[in-house]
Amino acid sequence: MNAVYTPKEEWKKGYHSVLVAELGLLLNREGLTPMLYADQANSDSNRVYRNIGFTSCGTIAEIAFSGGE
Template identity: 60%
Template sequence: MLTFTSPFLRKKGYASALVAELCLILGQNGLVPKLYADLKNPDSNKIYKNIGFVEAGKIADIRFHDYYKWRSKHGASTQMGQRLLPNVHLL
Protein backbone atom coordinates (compact mmCIF):
# COMPACT_ATOMS: atom_id res chain seq x y z
CA MET A 1 0.00 0.00 0.00
CA LEU A 2 1.26 3.45 -0.83
CA THR A 3 0.06 6.34 1.29
CA PHE A 4 -0.13 9.85 -0.09
CA THR A 5 -2.08 12.85 1.06
CA SER A 6 -2.72 15.81 -1.20
CA PRO A 7 -1.03 18.93 0.12
CA PHE A 8 -4.31 20.75 0.78
CA LEU A 9 -5.57 17.83 2.94
CA ARG A 10 -2.41 17.39 5.02
CA LYS A 11 -2.16 18.06 8.76
CA LYS A 12 -5.76 16.94 9.32
CA GLY A 13 -4.98 13.39 10.51
CA TYR A 14 -6.63 11.59 7.58
CA ALA A 15 -3.65 9.44 6.61
CA SER A 16 -2.81 8.66 10.24
CA ALA A 17 -6.36 7.53 10.92
CA LEU A 18 -6.44 5.42 7.77
CA VAL A 19 -3.13 3.65 8.46
CA ALA A 20 -4.00 3.14 12.14
CA GLU A 21 -7.40 1.63 11.26
CA LEU A 22 -5.86 -0.63 8.63
CA CYS A 23 -3.28 -1.85 11.17
CA LEU A 24 -6.07 -2.55 13.66
CA ILE A 25 -8.00 -4.60 11.08
CA LEU A 26 -4.86 -6.53 10.12
CA GLY A 27 -4.13 -7.28 13.78
CA GLN A 28 -7.68 -8.48 14.39
CA ASN A 29 -7.20 -10.93 11.54
CA GLY A 30 -3.97 -12.34 12.92
CA LEU A 31 -1.73 -10.44 10.55
CA VAL A 32 1.29 -8.32 11.45
CA PRO A 33 1.47 -5.00 9.62
CA LYS A 34 4.88 -4.15 8.18
CA LEU A 35 5.95 -0.84 6.80
CA TYR A 36 8.79 0.16 4.52
CA ALA A 37 9.29 3.86 5.21
CA ASP A 38 11.49 6.36 3.45
CA LEU A 39 14.08 7.56 5.97
CA LYS A 40 14.31 10.81 4.01
CA ASN A 41 10.75 11.74 5.01
CA PRO A 42 10.79 12.68 8.70
CA ASP A 43 7.15 13.85 8.70
CA SER A 44 5.76 10.47 7.65
CA ASN A 45 8.18 8.62 9.93
CA LYS A 46 6.96 10.64 12.90
CA ILE A 47 3.38 9.70 12.03
CA TYR A 48 4.27 6.02 11.74
CA LYS A 49 6.01 6.08 15.14
CA ASN A 50 2.98 7.80 16.69
CA ILE A 51 0.77 5.02 15.32
CA GLY A 52 3.01 2.43 16.97
CA PHE A 53 5.49 1.31 14.33
CA VAL A 54 9.03 0.67 15.54
CA GLU A 55 12.19 0.42 13.48
CA ALA A 56 13.09 -3.23 13.04
CA GLY A 57 15.83 -2.99 10.44
CA LYS A 58 16.80 -1.63 7.09
CA ILE A 59 16.36 -2.99 3.59
CA ALA A 60 18.51 -2.69 0.50
CA ASP A 61 17.22 -2.11 -3.00
CA ILE A 62 19.13 -4.47 -5.29
CA ARG A 63 18.86 -4.06 -9.04
CA PHE A 64 20.27 -6.38 -11.67
CA HIS A 65 21.48 -5.32 -15.07
CA ASP A 66 19.91 -7.14 -17.98
CA TYR A 67 21.73 -10.50 -17.81
CA TYR A 68 21.45 -11.29 -21.50
CA LYS A 69 22.86 -7.92 -22.57
CA TRP A 70 25.71 -8.35 -20.08
CA ARG A 71 26.44 -11.88 -21.29
CA SER A 72 26.54 -10.90 -24.96
CA LYS A 73 28.71 -7.84 -24.25
CA HIS A 74 31.26 -9.88 -22.30
CA GLY A 75 31.16 -12.93 -24.53
CA ALA A 76 30.20 -15.04 -21.54
CA SER A 77 28.55 -18.41 -21.79
CA THR A 78 26.72 -20.58 -19.33
CA GLN A 79 28.44 -23.95 -19.51
CA MET A 80 27.04 -26.82 -17.50
CA GLY A 81 27.80 -26.18 -13.84
CA GLN A 82 28.93 -22.61 -14.51
CA ARG A 83 26.72 -19.76 -13.41
CA LEU A 84 27.42 -16.20 -14.46
CA LEU A 85 25.64 -13.23 -12.93
CA PRO A 86 25.53 -9.59 -13.99
CA ASN A 87 26.98 -6.81 -11.88
CA VAL A 88 24.96 -6.01 -8.78
CA HIS A 89 24.59 -2.49 -7.44
CA LEU A 90 23.26 -1.70 -3.98
CA LEU A 91 21.41 1.59 -3.98
Protein backbone atom coordinates (compact mmCIF):
# COMPACT_ATOMS: atom_id res chain seq x y z
CA MET A 1 0.00 0.00 0.00
CA ASN A 2 1.34 3.37 -0.91
CA ALA A 3 0.10 6.95 -1.21
CA VAL A 4 -2.84 6.51 1.18
CA TYR A 5 -4.43 9.93 1.37
CA THR A 6 -7.10 11.46 3.58
CA PRO A 7 -8.27 15.04 2.93
CA LYS A 8 -7.39 17.30 5.86
CA GLU A 9 -11.05 17.99 6.68
CA GLU A 10 -11.53 14.23 7.22
CA TRP A 11 -8.51 13.73 9.54
CA LYS A 12 -9.09 12.27 13.01
CA LYS A 13 -12.34 10.54 12.00
CA GLY A 14 -10.87 7.05 11.67
CA TYR A 15 -11.43 6.61 7.92
CA HIS A 16 -7.75 6.14 7.17
CA SER A 17 -7.29 3.58 9.95
CA VAL A 18 -10.31 1.52 8.94
CA LEU A 19 -9.38 1.51 5.26
CA VAL A 20 -5.77 0.40 5.82
CA ALA A 21 -6.70 -2.15 8.52
CA GLU A 22 -9.47 -3.72 6.43
CA LEU A 23 -7.31 -3.90 3.31
CA GLY A 24 -4.56 -5.55 5.38
CA LEU A 25 -7.04 -8.13 6.69
CA LEU A 26 -8.35 -8.80 3.19
CA LEU A 27 -4.83 -9.38 1.89
CA ASN A 28 -4.09 -11.72 4.82
CA ARG A 29 -7.24 -13.75 4.12
CA GLU A 30 -6.08 -14.16 0.53
CA GLY A 31 -2.74 -15.53 1.73
CA LEU A 32 -0.84 -12.36 0.86
CA THR A 33 1.46 -10.31 3.09
CA PRO A 34 0.38 -6.67 3.25
CA MET A 35 3.18 -4.15 2.85
CA LEU A 36 2.72 -0.50 3.66
CA TYR A 37 5.12 2.20 2.54
CA ALA A 38 4.92 5.15 4.93
CA ASP A 39 6.69 8.48 5.30
CA GLN A 40 8.98 8.14 8.31
CA ALA A 41 8.63 11.86 8.98
CA ASN A 42 4.86 11.57 9.57
CA SER A 43 4.69 10.43 13.19
CA ASP A 44 0.86 10.60 13.32
CA SER A 45 0.30 8.18 10.45
CA ASN A 46 3.08 5.89 11.66
CA ARG A 47 1.43 5.69 15.08
CA VAL A 48 -1.85 4.73 13.39
CA TYR A 49 -0.10 2.02 11.37
CA ARG A 50 1.54 0.57 14.50
CA ASN A 51 -1.81 0.63 16.32
CA ILE A 52 -3.44 -1.48 13.60
CA GLY A 53 -0.62 -4.03 13.58
CA PHE A 54 2.02 -2.92 11.10
CA THR A 55 5.67 -3.10 12.13
CA SER A 56 8.69 -1.38 10.69
CA CYS A 57 10.75 -3.75 8.55
CA GLY A 58 13.23 -1.42 6.88
CA THR A 59 13.79 1.73 4.92
CA ILE A 60 13.38 2.30 1.20
CA ALA A 61 15.92 4.52 -0.52
CA GLU A 62 14.98 6.49 -3.60
CA ILE A 63 17.77 6.68 -6.15
CA ALA A 64 17.57 8.66 -9.37
CA PHE A 65 19.91 8.59 -12.34
CA SER A 66 20.31 11.39 -14.83
CA GLY A 67 20.66 10.57 -18.50
CA GLY A 68 24.17 10.42 -19.89
CA GLU A 69 23.14 10.38 -23.51
